[in-house]
Amino acid sequence: MDKPRIRHIAINVEDREKAAAYYINVFKLEEKERGANGTIYLSDGFVDVALITAPDLPWGIHHFGFQVASVKAIEELIGTTAQTNVYGAIAESWIQDPEENRVDISEHGWPV
Numbered sequence: 001m002d003k004p005r006i007r008h009i010a011i012n013v014e015d016r017e018k019a020a021a022y023y024i025n026v027f028k029l030e031e032k033e034r035g036a037n038g039t040i041y042l043s044d045g046f047v048d049v050a051l052i053t054a055p056d057l058p059w060g061i062h063h064f065g066f067q068v069a070s071v072k073a074i075e076e077l078i079g080t081t082a083q084t085n086v087y088g089a090i091a092e093s094w095i096q097d098p099e100e101n102r103v104d105i106s107e108h109g110w111p112v
Helices: 016-027 071-078
Strands: 005-012 030-034 040-043 048-052 060-067 083-085 092-096 102-106
Touching (some): 005 102, 016 030, 016 048, 060 092, 071 092, 071 102
Parallel strands (some): 005 048, 060 102
Antiparallel strands (some): 040 048, 083 092, 092 102
């Protein structure tokens, strides 16, 4: 991998089925998988969308993620240790940008 690429965008929605139907019908995304926790994973073949429902968090974009060649290299570049995320169907690590937005980083493709 020459450079990191945006791998996914997670959107916190109230009605995953309705949101999935919208993205499938309007933007022709393809459903790739459904997580045990109800997350619906869609893709256009390049960027993936995870429709999550977390009522205790703000609605809208929850986080986005990059596929990287090395999580360790990113940690070294920014001088921090990534947090391990084991919630949901896809385990990966995450960091925060300077404005404290969550950014997932992973060495594997998506969804697994």
